[in-house]
Each structure stands twice: as C-alpha cells, then as structure tokens.
Amino acid sequence: MHVRLKLLAAARSSALLATRFGDDRPLDAAGWHEAERAAPVLCRLAAAELRYCSPSARCRETGELLGLTPLAQPALRDCDMGRWHGRTLGEVTAAEPGAVDAWLADPRSAPHGGESLLAFITRIGNWLDTRPIEQGAGLVAVAEPGVVRAALAYALQAPPHTYWRIDVQPLSVTTLTGSAGNWSLALEA
Template sequence: MHLRVTLLTAARSSSVLDVRFEDDRPLDTTGWHEVQRAVPGLARLAAAQLRYCSPSRRCRETGELLGLSPLAQPALRDCGMGRWRGRTLQEVAAREPRSVDAWLTDPRSAPHGGESLLAFISRVGGWLDTRPVDGDGEWVVAVAEPSVVRAALCYVLKAPPHSYWRIDTYPLTPLVFTGRAGQWALSVE
C-alpha cells in the first residue's frame, strides 16, 4: 500500500533576520497576506484524507487559513533547542561560539541541552513511517516548520545529516513524498 504525503512549509511569522529557535509566534502580517494570496493555488490540499500540522501557532494558523482544519502532531514540532529556545542564531553565536560550531558540524551534538540533529531527523522520519494507510493512494497533508520539511527530506533521501544545512525551504512550498514506511521517494508534481 502506498501513501502520498505532502508537506507544506508554513507561512512566515517573522523576518529572516529575526528567526528564533522553536519560535511559537503567530503569522505576521506578511505571512497572513501570503496565505491569502496562496489559497486559490493550495485549496486542493483540503481534499487530503488526513490533514495535520506542526503544533506551532504559525503552522496551525496557516492550516486554518487554507481551510484544512489540521490536527496538531507533537512529532512534527520544531527541533528541541533547550536553552537556546527563543533566541536567534546570531544571539547564541555571540555567547556560545564553540557550542554553535559543535552543533553545526556534529549531528549527534546537542550543546543546547535539547535534541541533536540526528535525533530530530529520526523523530520526523518516525512520524512519516507511522502514517496510517487504509488503501492505496491515501493522501496526507501536513503544514510544517521549515526545519521539519528539511529533516523529512534528509530522512526520505537517506542523505547524510549534514545535508540538512544545505536545504533551503520557502513559505507555502509543498514537498511530496510517496511510498510507505522505510521506502519513500521524493515526487515531483
């Protein structure tokens, strides 16, 4: 039985310069307008049998504005960043440059006291692998944090964890996977 999973990166909640670890802010005005403009092109996502989202406010709001009525999934939360939560990378790098270097170069490292990159990718992959499949061609949609989309892509492609840092994600961009537990493929639609 094969499943189709569409991950949609949430709309923005802050400027790129103000992105914070485990940010739970709501959509900003620009993000809200982005969703409104995208509704016609993304309305088809509401046809999915199962609709989920990361538990952050911006993911829930993006899903609601798109008419998905998504169910929040704890496994789709952002990477656990421990004491760095709520800070920007620039703020943390100014205070703990060695810790940031370790975190960026060693996927098993969690100098912030939270989750390592490797554990994060495994958690997101575990969520993918445990999606229910009632029939062939079942469709799942999830509005997710950019970090979750990057982690899922690493997992599906079985890419080395450091590949995570080489993936760019953009608001309201869908990424589609097809397959089943442990046997996923990236699909171009």
C-alpha cells in the same frame, strides 16, 4: 500500498533576521497576506483525507487559513533547542561560538541541552514511517521548514549534514511517496 504525503511549509511569522530558535509566534501580516494570495492554489490540499500540522501557532494558523482544519501532531514539532529556545542564531553565536560550531559540525551534538540534529531527523522519520496506509488516501501536513528539511533528509536516506543544504520556502509544497523506510521525493509540475 504507498502513502502520498504533501508537506506544506507554514507561512512566515517573522523576518528572516528576527527568526528565533523555537519561534512559536503567530503569522505576521506578511505571512497572512502571502497565505491569502496562495489560498486559491493551496486550498486543493484540503481534499486530503488526513490533515496534520506541527503544533506551532504559525502552522495551525496556516492550516486554518487554507481551510485544512489540521490535527496538531506533537511529533511534528520543530527541533528542541534547549536553552537556545527564543534566541537568534546571532545571539547564540556571540555568546557560545564553540557550541554553535560543534552543533553545526556534529549531527549528534546537542550543546544547547535539547535535541541533536540526528535525533530530530529520526523523530520526524519515525512519524513518517507510522502514517496509516490506505488505498488512495491522501495526506497533508503543515509544518515548520525545519521539519520539512528533516523529513527530506530522512526520506532520501541522506547524511544528516544534508539537512543544512535544503532550502524550504514558506508555503512551498514537497511531496513524498512511499511507505515505512522506503520513501521517494516526487517533483510535480
């Protein structure tokens, strides 16, 4: 049997330039409006038997706004960025350019003292591989864009640096089908 998991990227909580590592801010006004406009299409996801979300404020709020009443999953939290938490990439690059270069070049590197990219992708993959398999059960998870990127890198068994090449837009839906260690990306019309 296979699982059909729809990953919904949360609505935005800040302008791109204001995005911070470990940003747990709630939805901003634009994010609320975008989610409300998308609700007539995305509310169909509430039909899933199992509904999850990352524990961040914006993921919980996106799920609630769409009527999903998702269960927060600590394993779906964004990458632990250690001492970089709460800072922008620009701020960290200005203060620690060598550390940022190492972090971007080596997926095993964690110069911030948190989680390496490889450890993050593995954690998300472990969550994927432990989803319950029931005949016809649909699953949905509202997650941070980084979590969706990690899930795709894992599911496609792509090299970890592929993570940096995946662009996940707010309120986009990505469908994965399969079972532990055997995932496929399903593109839908």
